[in-house]
Amino acid sequence: MRRARGSWVPPRGRRARNAVPVPATGRAGNRRVTGDRGFLLAPACSRVFPKPFRFVHPFSMPPSALAARRPKPLLRTVVTLVLLGGLGWGGYKLWVQISPGLFGTKRVEKVAVTKVRTATIAEEIVAVGRLRAVFSTELRSEINGRIVKILAVDGQRVKRSDEILRLDQQDLLTQITEIERSIEAAKLRAQRARRDHERLLELQKRGVVTLKDFEDSRITYSLAENDAAIAEARAANLRDKLAKTVIRAPHDGTLLLRDLTEGQVITGAAAQNGGTLLGEVADLSQLMVRTNINEIDVARIKLADVARVRVDSMRSVLIAGVVKRIATSALESSSDRTRVFPVDVILEEPDERLRPGMSATVMFTLARVEDAPAVPLNAVFSTAESARYVFIKKGETFAVHEVEIGIADTRYIQIVSGLKIGDEVARSRPLEFEGELPVAAALPAVKPRSNKTKSTDPGPAPAGGDNSKPAAPPVRS
Incomplete structure (x- = not known):
């Protein structure tokens, strides 16, 4: 089939696979670009590429363009040397770490040291607490009730017996009125029983009534008087409750009132939870x-x-x-x-x-000492027998040195004997002393006290002894 003049011919073979798109110059269209180095794919690529491109074969590119696409040998050499140097440095560091273990030699350790210096040491006991008044009284109601009036505010200065708040009194007033009427009725019954008993007493003297009727009148009179007394006791109890509806200040001071509101219902102190704290x-x-x-x-x-x-x-x-x-x-x-x-x-x-x-x-x-020889707490060690020692520096090595300690605070511990100002001691246990017990001397044994013979050996000071000789602080073993 013969193609029309000016139509597009797709590339074939190696030329199609190695085609490189470059921006086209000149007029767009489906005609061929002049020259043997390129061809225009605009008709077929119009949907993919919005603008026409010119595809140039690599073998037809100029030598300067091909040289620009090749990697530069200097840059490649520099990158290779940097990678090889990093790998070599990492290998050297790894060899330094594992070589002592491979050949059985001890690892060289840099032990931190410190000098014996003078310091002011105060042994203290630190505790936390809360402020409170030396003399204070809690306010609680003795009865259950509802708050109807708050008469004081928080922070107010009050005197003894000043009113602070009031509770609802209506129920108690009703009960008091009722019990007062009961008292009057009981008194009237007692008066009637007394008159009946007096009349029967006169008749009994003349022998008109029997002894049983006389004894019944006497008992009735006693019961009426007893009922009147019970009613009066109940009335006194209700009046006492009525007085307790007013909460008063127990003594002079400052009122520290809780968050209370009028209409709030409170419980009395006799409740299981101790009542509402006012x-x-x-x-x-x-x-x-x-x-x-x-x-x-x-x-x-x-x-x-x-x-x-x-x-x-x-x-x-x-x-x-x-x-x-x-x-x-x-x-x-x-x-x-x-x-x-x-x-x-x-x-x-x-x-x-x-x-x-x-x-x-x-x-x-x-206890407190000033200008006393001291070292940090982590520089003193202890054995199972409570013997204290340090690692004193002698040249490039360390030696075990037994010391006597005093008081300590959170940073330093007092050195009573065994070291002098300026001596250097290790702040951690050197490797050559790992797993060993350097100090063999133990504290002297304490003889048991006898009830018959008074011992001259005072023994070690107890943990709760005099404040001037506090117990030694714990140190590392």
């Missing part, structure tokens, strides 16, 4: 912090010991306090089921900004 009347001129101390540390605290109190809302203010009360019996902590003892610390100079319920931190200072 508020508290507190004397804010004296405040204290009540904190819980565990059974190990409570033996080291004594009455009249000085403590420091820091309130969380005023971190920059440090208030002095005195221990005024240490509980004689322990309580069980609800959080971790441990035994704790409540301790009260009274603030000597309370600030006006302090309020009951604020969180506070109490610090009890047990």
Whole structure:
């Protein structure tokens, strides 16, 4: 079949597979592009390519275009060298880590050291608690009722017997009116029984009535008087309840009223849950912090010991306090089921900004030394026999050195003997001492005390001894 002049002829073979599209120049259409290096595919590719393209065969491209498409040898060389250098450095680091284990040699370890220096050390017991008034009374109603009037506001200064709120009295007033009528009826019955008894008494003297009738009149008279007395007792009880519908201040102080509303129904203190807490009347001129101390540390605290109190809302203010009360019996902590003892610390100079319920931190200072030789806590180790030792640096090696320690805080521990200022000790156990027990000397044995013979050996100090000689802090073994 003969094609018309100017029609498009699709490329065939290798020429079609290696055709490269390039933007066409000149007029668009279905005529051939002049020259032997390209052909126009506009009619067939008009749906795929919105603009005509010229496909150029690679073998017909100029040498400069082919050279630009080839990768540059310099760039290839640089990338190859960088990759080889990274692989070599990683292999070197891996060899340094595994070579000591492969050949049985010990790994070289850099042990951190520290110098013995002078420091001020204060051994303290830190506990948390809440502020409360030294003298305060909770307000609870003795009867159930509905609040009809609130006569005071929170934070108001009140005097003794000032009215704070009132409960509904209508029910009690109705009962009192009813019981008063019962009292009058009981008194009338008693008067009638008394007159009947007196009349029968006269007739009995003349022998007109029998002894049975006389005794019945006497008993009737006694029962009428008894009913009248019972009614009067009930009336007195209702009047007492009526007086309890008015909640009054038990003493002078500041009213700390809860969030109450008129019309709210409250329960009395005789209820199973202790009744509704209405508020508290507190004397804010004296405040204290009540904190819980565990059974190990409570033996080291004594009455009249000085403590420091820091309130969380005023971190920059440090208030002095005195221990005024240490509980004689322990309580069980609800959080971790441990035994704790409540301790009260009274603030000597309370600030006006302090309020009951604020969180506070109490610090009890047990012992304090100044300019004493000290090392960090992690530089002292311990054996099973409670012998303390350090690793002192001698040249490039370390040696075990036994020391005697004193008090400690959260950072440093006092060195009583065994080291001097400037000595360097390790802050961790060197590898050459792993799994060994360097210190063989143990503490001297304590002879048991006898009831007949008084021992001269005082033995080790107990954990709850005098504050001037607190128990040694725990160190690592």
